[in-house]
Amino acid sequence: xxxxxxxxxxxxxxxxxxxxxxxxxxxxxxxxxxxxxxxxxxxxxxxxxxxxxxxxxxxxxxxxxxxxxxxxxxxxxxxxxxxxxxxxxxxxxxxxxxxxxxxxxxxxxxxxxxxxxxxxxxxxxxxxxxxxxxxxxxxxxxxxxxxxxxxxxxxxxxxxxxxxxxxxxxxxxxxxxxxxxxxxxxxxxxxxxxxxxxxxxxxxxxxxxxxxxxxxxxxxxxxxxxxxxxxxxxxxxxxxxxxxxxxxxxxxxxxxxxxxxxxxxxxxxxxxxxxxxxxxxxxxxxxxxxxxxxxxxxxxxxxxxxxxxxxxxxxxxxxxxxxxxxxxxxxxxxxxxxxxxxxxxxxxxx
Amino acid sequence: xxxxxxxxxxxxxxxxxxxxxxxxxxxxxxxxxxxxxxxxxxxxxxxxxxxxxxxxxxxxxxxxxxxxxxxxxxxxxxxxxxxxxxxxxxxxxxxxxxxxxxxxxxxxxxxxxxxxxxxxxxxxxxxxxxxxxxxxxxxxxxxxxxxxxxxxxxxxxxxxxxxxxxxxxxxxxxxxxxxxxxxxxxxxxxxxxxxxxxxxxxxxxxxxxxxxxxxxxxxxxxxxxxxxxxxxxxxxxxxxxxxxxxxxxxxxxxxxxxxxxxxxxxxxxxxxxxxxxxxxxxxxxxxxxxxxxxxxxxxxxxxxxxxxxxxxxxxxxxxxxxxxxxxxxxxxxxxxxxxxxxxxxxxxxx
Numbered sequence: 001x002x003x004x005x006x007x008x009x010x011x012x013x014x015x016x017x018x019x020x021x022x023x024x025x026x027x028x029x030x031x032x033x034x035x036x037x038x039x040x041x042x043x044x045x046x047x048x049x050x051x052x053x054x055x056x057x058x059x060x061x062x063x064x065x066x067x068x069x070x071x072x073x074x075x076x077x078x079x080x081x082x083x084x085x086x087x088x089x090x091x092x093x094x095x096x097x098x099x100x101x102x103x104x105x106x107x108x109x110x111x112x113x114x115x116x117x118x119x120x121x122x123x124x125x126x127x128x129x130x131x132x133x134x135x136x137x138x139x140x141x142x143x144x145x146x147x148x149x150x151x152x153x154x155x156x157x158x159x160x161x162x163x164x165x166x167x168x169x170x171x172x173x174x175x176x177x178x179x180x181x182x183x184x185x186x187x188x189x190x191x192x193x194x195x196x197x198x199x200x201x202x203x204x205x206x207x208x209x210x211x212x213x214x215x216x217x218x219x220x221x222x223x224x225x226x227x228x229x230x231x232x233x234x235x236x237x238x239x240x241x242x243x244x245x246x247x248x249x250x251x252x253x254x255x256x257x258x259x260x261x262x263x264x265x266x267x268x269x270x271x272x273x274x275x276x277x278x279x280x281x282x283x284x285x286x287x288x289x290x291x292x293x294x295x296x297x298x299x300x301x302x303x304x305x306x307x308x309x310x311x312x313x314x315x316x317x318x319x320x321x322x323x324x325x326x327x328x329x330x331x332x333x334x335x336x337x338x339x340x341x342x343x344x345x346x347x348x349x350x
Numbered sequence: 351x352x353x354x355x356x357x358x359x360x361x362x363x364x365x366x367x368x369x370x371x372x373x374x375x376x377x378x379x380x381x382x383x384x385x386x387x388x389x390x391x392x393x394x395x396x397x398x399x400x401x402x403x404x405x406x407x408x409x410x411x412x413x414x415x416x417x418x419x420x421x422x423x424x425x426x427x428x429x430x431x432x433x434x435x436x437x438x439x440x441x442x443x444x445x446x447x448x449x450x451x452x453x454x455x456x457x458x459x460x461x462x463x464x465x466x467x468x469x470x471x472x473x474x475x476x477x478x479x480x481x482x483x484x485x486x487x488x489x490x491x492x493x494x495x496x497x498x499x500x501x502x503x504x505x506x507x508x509x510x511x512x513x514x515x516x517x518x519x520x521x522x523x524x525x526x527x528x529x530x531x532x533x534x535x536x537x538x539x540x541x542x543x544x545x546x547x548x549x550x551x552x553x554x555x556x557x558x559x560x561x562x563x564x565x566x567x568x569x570x571x572x573x574x575x576x577x578x579x580x581x582x583x584x585x586x587x588x589x590x591x592x593x594x595x596x597x598x599x600x601x602x603x604x605x606x607x608x609x610x611x612x613x614x615x616x617x618x619x620x621x622x623x624x625x626x627x628x629x630x631x632x633x634x635x636x637x638x639x640x641x642x643x644x645x646x647x648x649x650x651x652x653x654x655x656x657x658x659x660x661x662x663x664x665x666x667x668x669x670x671x672x673x674x675x676x677x678x679x680x681x682x683x684x685x686x687x688x689x690x691x692x693x694x695x696x697x698x699x700x
Contacts, residue, residue, distance in 0.1 A: 020465040025495030034493060038471055042478035043457075047489040055489035057454055059513070062412060068456035068509055069492045074500075104407055106418035106509050107393075110460070115370040121388055128392035139397040139405035142419045142507075143384060145375030146698065150424075152500040157492075159418055159456050159509035163409070348496065 021344075027236025027282075028341035032245070051249070052172050053094035053232065056164060063164040065100035067091055070157040074348040076123065078197040080189075080208030084126030086284060086350060087156040089213045092134050093233045096218040097287070099170040100162030105131060107158050108142040112151035123154060134213040136160070166222050174229045175250035179318040180296035182289040184217065184303050185210070185311040187239055188267040191281035191349050196270060203273070205266035212285030217306045221299050227292035228299065234288060235350055237341055240279040240326070242288060244340040248324035256316035256338065257329045280341050282349040290318065371694075377586025377632075378691035382595075401599070402522050403444035403582065406514060413514040415450035417441055420507040424698040426473065428547040430539075430558030434476030436634060436700060437506040439563045442484050443583045446568040447637065449520040450512030455481060457508050458492035462501035473504060484563040486510070516572050524579045525600035529668040530646035532639040534567065534653050535560070535661045537589055538617040541631035541699050546620060553623070555616035562635030567656045571649050577642035578649065584638060585700055587691050590629040590676070592638060594690040598674035606666035606688065607679045630691050632699040640668065 023030040040049065047055045054067030069090050076083040088105065095102040107127060111120065131138050189210040196207055214233065221228060230250070234242040239261070247254050263271075263278050271278045285308060291299045296314065303309035319327075326338040373380040390399065397405045404417030419440050426433040438455065445452040457477060461470065481488050539560040546557055564583065571578060580600070584592040589611070597604050613621075613628050621628045635658060641649045646664065653659035669677075676688040 018467045020461045020463060020467065020470065020495055022463050022495050022497060025461070025493060031493065035491075038467070039474055039491065039493075042474045043481075043488045043491075045487050045489070047487065048491070055454070055456075057489060057511075059453065060412060062410060064511075066454060066456060066490055066511060068458045068490055068507070070458045070460055070494050070507060072460060072494045072496050103409065104405070104416060106405075106416060108418045108420045108507050108509070110420055110422060110505055111370045111375070113370060113372050117368045117370065117388070120370065124389055124392045131393075137395050137397065138393045139395070139407060140416055140418055141385075141389065141393075141398070143375060143381065143389075144420050144422045144505075145370055145372050146422050146502060146505075147372060149499065150502040152496060155460055155494075155496075155501075155505070157418070157420060157458050157507040157509070159416075159458070159507070161407075161414075161416060161511060 022347050023344040026344040027241050054098040065095050065098040065162045065164050067094035068159040072155050072348050073350050079193045081211035082126050084123040085130045086211050087158040088130040089211050091158040091160045092213040095160045095162035096215050097231045099166040100164045102136045102160050102162045104139045104161045105136050105158050106140045107138050110144045110155040113148045115153050168226050172246045172249045175246050175252050175290045175318050176229050179290040180293050181316045183315045184287045184309045186262040186264050188278035188281035190284040191346050192267050192270045194349050203266050203270045207266050210285035212308050220302045224298050224302050225295040227295045230290035232288050234283050236282050238280040240338050243326045247326050253319040253322040254326045255319050258331050260313050260315045262311045280345050372697050373694040376694040377591050404448040415445050415448040415512045415514050417444035418509040422505050422698050423700050429543045431561035432476050434473040435480045436561050437508040438480040439561050441508040441510045442563040445510045445512035446564050447581045449516040450514045452486045452510050452512045454489045454511045455486050456490045457488050460494045460505040463498045465503050518576050522596045522599045525596050525602050525640045525668050526579050529640040530643050531666045533665045534637045534659045536612040536614050538628035538631035540634040541696050542617050542620045544699050553616050553620045557616050560635035562658050570652045574648050574652050575645040577645045580640035582638050584633050588630040590688050593676045597676050603669040603672040604676045605669050608681050610663050610665045612661045630695050
């Protein structure tokens with residue numbers, strides 16, 4: 001009986017292994033496995049292999065960056081933003097994280113048959129306003145419509161081209177021993193804003209998404225320091241995922257102090273109620289910066305002088321070489337390994 | 351009674367006007383209206399306003415082109431190709447149509463939960479093989495997963511960057527009086543291949559999609575003529591849509607001889623059975639070239655010398671200025687206006 005049950009279970013697991021799961025899109029371990037075991041073996045090339053947020057391209061005398069992202073957030077309107085603003089800011093930020101100045105965007109939409117034209121207009125206006133505010137141009141686009149029930153309202157792909165003039169190397173593989181790790185503000189706002197809207201939850205104090213374009217802050221800090229080694233915006237999977245990814249790729253141990261990580265009280269409260277660690281919750285207007293210790297002070301000051309970076313903080317540093325791990329000094333005084341998420345905590349958050 | 355019926359109908363139409371219809375994604379009149387009435391008013395800028403297949407960007411001393419397209423074809427595997435090959439060829443061809451040499455691609459997928467990993471691997475291999483054959487590099491990507499029933503197997507966005515070194519101007523606004531119109535081969539193959547696969551139809555003689563990358567042909571003809579004024583690949587909506595679009599934008603009258611347009615017998619047969627005009631059926635490996643008469647011969651020869659262009663033909667010419675119309679000398683000896691399609695003839699063909 002038990003044997004047969006176990007056999008069935010094994011069979012089920014084996015079958016599940018051969019299907020795409022929601023967790024494959026989580027930004028966590030399964031996402032990484034999907035990319036490394038299925039995409040890279042066929043598509044590998046020196047640029048793609050870096051798996052940074054964007055690709056650094058050397059063409060003739062120019063250094064360009066290219067970045068793509070598709071947005072499938074549910075709901076499409078949430079406190080603090082919408083899928084249009086998210087699509088513009090997200091791809092702008094990915095270009096910034098390569099040290100690029102975002103210049104041009106493409107916007108390609110997949111609309112579900114029956115989607116409201118008024119909602120479409122609202123999304124388009126949001127794309128236009130955000131692009132204008134960020135100083136980027138939407139230069140080309142595409143529109144597809146799929147039958148009702150074969151999509152979900154609207155999905156948006158945005159792909160960007162930026163110009164990289166920074167003299168240093170910025171990459172997820174480039175965190176160096178002794179680097180200071182700066183976080184540009186509070187964590188968890190975007191994920192919990194979407195979550196509360198989706199589930200109709202009411203918390204004490206409304207939670208707004210932090211969705212914002214970071215190109216001004218990035219321009220400012222690249223101006224004051226030529227010792228920035230890595231930047232990353234902690235979206236899907238939160239800062240826990242991103243820190244682990246960089247630690248893995250740079251083969252370092254990171255030491256993070258939990259008490260230095262800013263979290264808004266209402267976000268912390270909502271996370272506690274839902275049993276979610278804010279370290280794993282998506283952000284859409286925050287960044288992690290790895291900078292040589294001698295420049296950490298001026299970079300932190302520069303970030304704090306921008307309205308989007310007032311709550312920036314040093315949250316840790318890069319320790320010695322290792323296989324890639326993130327050690328957290330916890331609030332209660334212990335130490336633990338901060339893992340990547342394996343499953344899907346908050347699906348369709350971006 | 352009739353009055354009330356008409357009132358109901360009016361109300362229904364009014365309501366329908368405010369929702370996205372499948373036909374908004376057809377590449378026909380409604381697609382054009384959607385873009386001109388909803389996207390352009392917010393997003394307009396000198397580059398986007400041209401509404402060419404790709405955007406021509408002048409950056410520092412370089413002329414680049416950028417093009418984006420999302421592929422939602424159903425079924426994802428069809429005779430002659432699959433969604434992966436289509437995603438690479440389609441965006442390569444759009445860059446070629448701006449006179450660009452395709453260099454870099456991004457690939458962003460939206461996968462439906464439960465999609466078969468084996469099918470994903472097949473699609474990825476097809477992307478990789480096609481990109482390699484075409485000499486372009488996939489430099490960045492994105493993977494999203496949506497819940498079962500909120501997508502349909504896999505949607506792929508590909509966005510490309512190319513380099514434009516051609517001295518002339520190539521644009522849908524640039525067809526000139528007297529230009530010769532060359533079609534690079536048979537029409538309707540892709541649309542009817544997908545259609546027959548989808549509906550499980552059997553025709554006499556199998557129909558294969560023509561999906562192919564045209565970068566070699568385009569490189570060759572740009573080498574032999576500096577008088578190419580417009581190029582376009584007739585995808586959604588077929589050559590009827592594309593000819594109308596160019597006639598509109600260039601403000602010309604086109605004169606087309608139906609008998610010169612190559613159509614495979616099995617495609618013509620399938621179209622007759624289904625009551626579809628092949629002029630409105632999608633192609634994915636064909637192009638229309640508008641060239642000054644003095645260069646038409648050598649451009650035609652060049653196209654015919656390539657395996658993909660053996661059946662190329664001169665199908666008509668650009669007449670005088672007009673509001674933009676396409677006049678067809680029909681097979682039976684009459685003349686008629688070849689209109690854009692208004693509705694959706696073949697949904698999800700690309």
